[in-house]
Amino acid sequence: MDQNQILFDRSKRAIPGGVNSPVRAFKAVGGTPRFVKRAQGAYFWDANDQRYIDYIGSWGPMILGHGHPEVLAAVQEAMTQGFSFGAPTEREVELAEAILSHLPSMDMVRLVSSGTEAGMSALRLARGATGRNKIIKFEGCYHGHADALLVKAGSGLATFGHPTSAGVPADVVKDTLVLTYNDVAGLEAAFAEFGSEIACIMIEPIAGNMNFVRASIPFMKACRDLCTRHGALLILDEVMTGFRVDLGSAQAVYAREIPGFEPDLTALGKVIGGGMPLAAFGGKRDVMEQLAPLGPVYQAGTLSGNPVATACGLATIRAIAKPGFFEALSQRTRALADGLREVGQEVGVPISTDSQGGMFGFFLLDQLPHNYGQVMQSNGEAFNRFFHGMLDRGVYLAPALYEAGFVSGAHTQADIEQTLQAAKEALQAL
Ligand SMILES: *Cc1c(COP(=O)(O)O)cnc(C)c1O
Numbered sequence: 001m002d003q004n005q006i007l008f009d010r011s012k013r014a015i016p017g018g019v020n021s022p023v024r025a026f027k028a029v030g031g032t033p034r035f036v037k038r039a040q041g042a043y044f045w046d047a048n049d050q051r052y053i054d055y056i057g058s059w060g061p062m063i064l065g066h067g068h069p070e071v072l073a074a075v076q077e078a079m080t081q082g083f084s085f086g087a088p089t090e091r092e093v094e095l096a097e098a099i100l101s102h103l104p105s106m107d108m109v110r111l112v113s114s115g116t117e118a119g120m121s122a123l124r125l126a127r128g129a130t131g132r133n134k135i136i137k138f139e140g141c142y143h144g145h146a147d148a149l150l151v152k153a154g155s156g157l158a159t160f161g162h163p164t165s166a167g168v169p170a171d172v173v174k175d176t177l178v179l180t181y182n183d184v185a186g187l188e189a190a191f192a193e194f195g196s197e198i199a200c201i202m203i204e205p206i207a208g209n210m211n212f213v214r215a216s217i218p219f220m221k222a223c224r225d226l227c228t229r230h231g232a233l234l235i236l237d238e239v240m241t242g243f244r245v246d247l248g249s250a251q252a253v254y255a256r257e258i259p260g261f262e263p264d265l266t267a268l269g270k271v272i273g274g275g276m277p278l279a280a281f282g283g284k285r286d287v288m289e290q291l292a293p294l295g296p297v298y299q300a301g302t303l304s305g306n307p308v309a310t311a312c313g314l315a316t317i318r319a320i321a322k323p324g325f326f327e328a329l330s331q332r333t334r335a336l337a338d339g340l341r342e343v344g345q346e347v348g349v350p351i352s353t354d355s356q357g358g359m360f361g362f363f364l365l366d367q368l369p370h371n372y373g374q375v376m377q378s379n380g381e382a383f384n385r386f387f388h389g390m391l392d393r394g395v396y397l398a399p400a401l402y403e404a405g406f407v408s409g410a411h412t413q414a415d416i417e418q419t420l421q422a423a424k425e426a427l428q429a430l
Helices: 003-014 069-081 089-100 115-130 184-197 217-230 249-255 307-320 325-347 378-393 413-428
Strands: 034-039 043-046 051-054 108-112 135-140 176-179 198-203 233-238 265-268 278-285 352-356 358-364
Touching: 034 089, 051 413, 069 307, 089 108, 089 278, 089 307, 108 115, 115 135, 115 198, 115 233, 115 265, 135 184, 176 184, 184 198, 184 217, 198 217, 217 233, 217 249, 233 249, 249 265, 307 325, 325 352, 325 358, 325 378, 325 413
Parallel strands: 135 176, 135 198, 198 233, 233 265
Antiparallel strands: 034 043, 043 051, 108 278, 265 278, 352 358
16 A cells, blocks of 8 residues: 555645645646655655655755754754743854854844745835835745735736735735846836835845746846845845855855845745744844834744754754865765756756756756746656656655755765666656
């Protein structure tokens, strides 16, 4: 009997769609979701005790692999001291200081419990601090499920968006402009028309919710310059890329190409919690001091700065800050990305790949895409067959073609080689 199927059938009676976050349901790729029993290092085991090499790592947080001894010890110790107090703790200060020490663009940071909260709160803060309502987001970027951000581009010339979810009133997204990623001219036109009304640009610097699409250097530069010129704030949504693509996050990668580059606000999540519900947003002191209790922008959370979650995040950040960690992670991730492309060449399937730090993308396309429309030209049906071919061979990739992949410090060269062998067989069978 397939225990995954048994659990899925049971789950579907109790939980809508059988899952607590939609992509887990395998709706895009078909088949039965794997119910995870346990995980260790680079692997997890499903309900049938089948082992998989894990390339989603909880969608990014597990950068050290599962059950890292230092993280485990920190969490176990914190647990014995209490789960939640609703009063401040020293560890929150330590985590805040650790985050700030790696992100020079931030003077202050507020801890929250999910990336959605981080993005939503950064948005409110940007609107509160500028006294403006309009915001710019880009098609294909995901910033969590706050109402104002669940929006897609309107048709024709209209740049103001339409809700992508039922239950979001059109009124709530009427101030959200949805533009094309990497389109400098489109961005300039939007600022030319609405410049004095725009509170912020919100952008994934490397868009992991389009698999893996980098903001080009001229595009990121335009985002920064236009915000500065028009008094808007630039918000980098680094919930996925933060502490994942570089110890200094994607903003450090861009600062190496654009001298002096800094966002005004940054949203963080995923890695900074090390697998626990923890996220954050931060920026310059004058903006952050607009937040309650100091300023007029309200934001709060019963479990914010949770003592067990902060212990997990702190141990994770300390471990990845050790000398050599990111170099080794980047090399291994690059070896996987390059290897996948080479395997594609060998078997005659065009594949393009890219990676930064411990995050990678691969497309069944002969060239890397630069925006959402190009990403969607990937052959979804071929991807789904490839996904299942890999799954059957014990490799767990993200179950959707528009999602990035993640390598952890626990993945070995042997894991990469096994993955590439599986990819070769799966591609040959396409
Ligand atoms: C995951 C993600 C979010 C949402 O975070 P949750 O913790 O799932 O609410 C927001 N922005 C980006 C870029 C993400 O990758």
